[in-house]
Amino acid sequence: MPTKSSTQTLKVASWNINSVRARAEIVERFLTEHQPDVLCLQETKVVNDSFPEGLFRRLGYNHMMLNGQRMHHGVAIISKLPMRDEDRLDWQANGEARHIGVRLENGLRIENVYVPAGGDEPDRSVNPKFGQKLDFIQRMIDWSGRLDGSTLLLGDFNVAPLECDVWSHKQLLNVVSHTPVEVELLTALQNSHNWVDLGRRFVPAPERLYTWWSYRALDWAKSDRGRRLDHMWMSPDVATAAVGHQVIEGARSWTRPSDHAPLITEFAF
DNA sequence: ATGGTTGTAAAACAA
Numbered sequence: 001m002p003t004k005s006s007t008q009t010l011k012v013a014s015w016n017i018n019s020v021r022a023r024a025e026i027v028e029r030f031l032t033e034h035q036p037d038v039l040c041l042q043e044t045k046v047v048n049d050s051f052p053e054g055l056f057r058r059l060g061y062n063h064m065m066l067n068g069q070r071m072h073h074g075v076a077i078i079s080k081l082p083m084r085d086e087d088r089l090d091w092q093a094n095g096e097a098r099h100i101g102v103r104l105e106n107g108l109r110i111e112n113v114y115v116p117a118g119g120d121e122p123d124r125s126v127n128p129k130f131g132q133k134l135d136f137i138q139r140m141i142d143w144s145g146r147l148d149g150s151t152l153l154l155g156d157f158n159v160a161p162l163e164c165d166v167w168s169h170k171q172l173l174n175v176v177s178h179t180p181v182e183v184e185l186l187t188a189l190q191n192s193h194n195w196v197d198l199g200r201r202f203v204p205a206p207e208r209l210y211t212w213w214s215y216r217a218l219d220w221a222k223s224d225r226g227r228r229l230d231h232m233w234m235s236p237d238v239a240t241a242a243v244g245h246q247v248i249e250g251a252r253s254w255t256r257p258s259d260h261a262p263l264i265t266e267f268a269f
Numbered sequence: 270a271t272g273g274t275t276g277t278a279a280a281a282c283a284a
Contacts, residue, residue: 018284019276043284045276071277072284117284129283158284215274215284259275259284 008106010081010267011035014232016042016114016156016212016260020076024055026254030262031059034248037080038104042114042156044074051076069097075112075155077102083110091139092116092132106269108238113140113155122179130176133158137185145192147235153195154232156260159186164206165228177227196239198232198265203245211247212260220252232265241267 013036017023020041031039039061044051048066056064061078067088068074074097077083086101086109098114116133124131137159144153159182163169172178190197203209210226217223234242244266252261 022276043276072282119283216272218273256275 008269010037010104010106010108010269011264012038012040012110012152012154012232012267013262013264014040014042014112014154014156014230015262016230016258018043018258018260019045020074021046021050021052022256023258024052026251026257028055028059029254030248030251031056031061034262034264036264038083038110039078040110040112040154041076041078042074042112043072044068044076045072046074065100065102067097067100069095073097073114075100075114077110077112079104081105089143091136091143094132098136107150109149109151111151111153111155113153113157115140115156115158117158118176118182120176122174122176122181133176134181134185137182137189141185141189141192144189144195147193149235150238151193151235152232152265153193153234154230154263156229157186157231158229159183160227160229161186162200162205162228164208165210167210167225167227172227177229190233194236195233196236196242198234198239198242198245199228199247199263201239201242201245209247210249210261211263213252215259230260230263232263234265238267238269241269243268 063079065077083102089099101111118133119127119129121127211230213220
């Protein structure tokens, strides 16, 4: 992708923030402490007209691409670097704001996705939401197979694929996010473009690696019933540019937290 | 095994 001889570094973050307006304090803390160049958000829960742009501009993030809607869902990409608006795909064909794709000036595409959670019952005949989730991922597979160019695909995929991506493989086998049919589809998505799972490149299985802990636990850290629902995948042509990766687990303990922790990958091109 | 919490937005619904 980039052809310069000098090394160019880039720090990209992804965070399901569960309402960007409810998280003003902690998103500021995150940006101040970690200084990513690009922040991809999921579940912004705000229409574009009400997006808190001033908060981000004040912190030096002057470029924003928004795909929001009323009440639920919503994604955004916030950046210190200029970017071009590439696409906003609707893999459910129902108008839900779950994707935004941009291209940076160095040519890297960033595709930010919020896969549907899928409801409670892992059976599409009684729970249409589960079927919509499977169909959404299948349409991503069709899209991903045709993609070209250096691409970072990231976001809340709402699937924890590996046994070590959940606190108990056995107890979650029939829980939406870790069922075999979802895992099989997510694996097919990964294979469709030979995506490199950056999380597991830096924290290899079977090491513990979670990005989400339920609000319902009395003490999320003590019970540690986590799942790795959030992912960063790099196209194979530039995967070696990734030089570091972290899940900022501490953010789960900040005041009024999201139930997801932010992920950061650093690149050197 | 069930229930536990949060955000949106004004009663449930989605997660």
